[in-house]
Amino acid sequence: MPDKFDDLRARVQCLKRDADxxxxxxxxxxxxxxxxxxxxxxxxxxxxxxxxxxxxxxxxPRPPHVTIKEAAKTLGLSRQTVSKMLHAGQFKHNKCGLIPIEQIDAALASRASDA
Structure with a gap:
């Protein structure tokens, strides 16, 4: 379970990306x-x-979890691609099928650092 510091780190990454x-x-x-x-x-x-x-x-405020469609929009990917990423284990979802926003932020931060 992510702690408050993980949440703050994710928010800082998001704010830094938005500021850039x-x-x-x-x-x-x-x-x-x-x-x-x-x-x-x-x-x-x-x-x-x-x-x-x-x-x-x-x-x-941002939601703590997003749907596959919302994740795809945020990541700039298709819904099918995000679904494949879920099945491949790149993202984990809860029992309702929602993806934690921290995982989306981490994926965006990873893409930014790779670029």
């Missing part, structure tokens, strides 16, 4: 390649990031 994606979007919005100078000031970028965090925090 947000930073990339901001750089694209500003029309700046990575490492270049921005048409937006640091204060403007900071306001955008703070607003994005406020919006993110206002969203409903």
């Amino acid at each position: 994606a947000l930073a990339q979007e901001i750089e694209q919005f500003a029309g700046v390649p990575r490492g270049g100078r921005s048409a937006l000031t640091e204060a403007e970028l900071l306001r955008i990031v703070e607003r994005a965090i406020d919006i993110y925090e206002a969203q409903s």
